[in-house]
Amino acid sequence: MALRTPAYTRRHPLITGINVTPLVDIVLVLLVVLMVVSTYIVSQSMRVELPRAATKDAGNEDPLVLTILRDGRIRLNERPIPEAQVQDELLLAFRNTPDLAMVISADRAVPHGTVVHFVDLARRSGMLRKHPVDQLDGGLGDRRHIGEKTAGPRVL
Numbered sequence: 344m345a346l347r348t349p350a351y352t353r354r355h356p357l358i359t360g361i362n363v364t365p366l367v368d369i370v371l372v373l374l375v376v377l378m379v380v381s382t383y384i385v386s387q388s389m390r391v392e393l394p395r396a397a398t399k400d401a402g403n404e405d406p407l408v409l410t411i412l413r414d415g416r417i418r419l420n421e422r423p424i425p426e427a428q429v430q431d432e433l434l435l436a437f438r439n440t441p442d443l444a445m446v447i448s449a450d451r452a453v454p455h456g457t458v459v460h461f462v463d464l465a466r467r468s469g470m471l472r473k474h475p476v477d478q479l480d481g482g483l484g485d486r487r488h489i490g491e492k493t494a495g496p497r498v499l
Contacts, residue, residue: 406444413450437469
């Protein structure tokens, strides 16, 4: 092997850094191939025919929806109700279906204490499950459960 002279090393410098771009490209191609092959393998696995039930799951029923509007009006399942009758209606609903889910929604302008008051009424009436909501479109429209990114009023 010939000796490297200083003039040679100036014209042909040594490569001292590692270029990781080709490595990343190869890893990504292998990842895509693995994903495609694994879905094919899973789809070819055992086929199981699940039995069909004659009854439906009790948790699939519509929840009880209590809505507190900006102006203080209250709606229970989209129908207006005076505040004095809320607890009686809740007692009746939870007596008929003890495991009934409940959605309590309120406009952003409604004081937090008012919402807590109605949550407390629901708990005293026998509510076991509640579903918080984070947006209510125009007081009655599009309900989205917490976890979805939405803009607009934050409600319980």
